[in-house]
Amino acid sequence: EAGVVQSPRYKIIEKKQPVAFWCNPISGHNTLYWYRQNLGQGPELLIRYENEEAVDDSQLPKDRFSAERLKGVDSTLKIQPAELGDSAVYLCASSSFQTYEQYFGPGTRLTVT
Amino acid sequence: AQTVTQSQPEMSVQEAETVTLSCTYDTSESDYYLFWYKQPPSRQMILVIRQEAYKQQNATENRFSVNFQKAAKSFSLKISDSQLGDAAMYFCAYQGKGSGNTGKLIFGQGTTLQVKP
Numbered sequence: 001e002a003g004v005v006q007s008p009r010y011k012i013i014e015k016k017q018p019v020a021f022w023c024n025p026i027s028g029h030n031t032l033y034w035y036r037q038n039l040g041q042g043p044e045l046l047i048r049y050e051n052e053e054a055v056d057d058s059q060l061p062k063d064r065f066s067a068e069r070l071k072g073v074d075s076t077l078k079i080q081p082a083e084l085g086d087s088a089v090y091l092c093a094s095s096s097f098q099t100y101e102q103y104f105g106p107g108t109r110l111t112v113t
Numbered sequence: 114a115q116t117v118t119q120s121q122p123e124m125s126v127q128e129a130e131t132v133t134l135s136c137t138y139d140t141s142e143s144d145y146y147l148f149w150y151k152q153p154p155s156r157q158m159i160l161v162i163r164q165e166a167y168k169q170q171n172a173t174e175n176r177f178s179v180n181f182q183k184a185a186k187s188f189s190l191k192i193s194d195s196q197l198g199d200a201a202m203y204f205c206a207y208q209g210k211g212s213g214n215t216g217k218l219i220f221g222q223g224t225t226l227q228v229k230p
Contacts, residue, residue, distance in 0.1 A: 031216060033218075035218075040222075040223070041222060041223070042117075042204050042220025042222055043158070043204075043220055045217045045218070048216060056216075091158065093158075095216065100146055100208065100216070101148075102216075104150075104157065104158035104159075106156055106157045107156045107157075107158075109156070
């Protein structure tokens with residue numbers, strides 16, 4: 001069974017530029033999560049989807065961040081414009097309704113210069 | 114709000130020895146899940162072990178076991194027969210089960226484990 005796939009693995013951009021991250025969850029997993037992990041800290045939830053509906057986006061900075069999960073499968077997280085403080089690892093995770101365990105992708109390391 | 118605290122930023126262990134990583138949490142809920150995740154330098158967050166709060170028996174997965182003390186809100190991870198591949202950052206995480214929970218994992222700050230040959 002393929003795991004959670006994320007791309008790109010690394011991204012370096014200048015501040016004020018846009019950036020997008022892509023996630024493909026484990027097949028059959030209805031729930032998808034985006035987390036942000038700052039250096040030396042644990043991940044923090046940005047947004048959670050059940051199928052195509054965002055059920056918790058309370059921690060998503062909506063002035064510059066947006067996300068979508070069309071057709072309830074793949075998801076894209078976008079930042080526009082990026083700021084220096086957005087440098088972090090962005091992790092995607094998925095789980096099924098039947099189990100509570102979240103499985104993570106390898107993450108995207110974003111560096112904003 | 115729920116919080117998770119890992120008070121050991123770094124730990125080291127000799128290969129083949131046993132090490133225990135500490136975790137405490139705070140919650141007003143009576144039923145929840147607790148996890149330990151391992152994150153090697155590759156950044157892939159790997160689920161090590163899970164515990165459901167209503168189960169009194171401590172979870173075990175091969176060389177990994179937990180000591181779950183619900184009243185004390187403590188959830189420590191014991192790694193037996195440590196191997197070089199165990200070197201990583203370990204995160205303790207909490208997930209509520211109540212109707213108001215959204216499946217969000219709340220992580221501790223992490224403990225970096227070094228395994229010495």
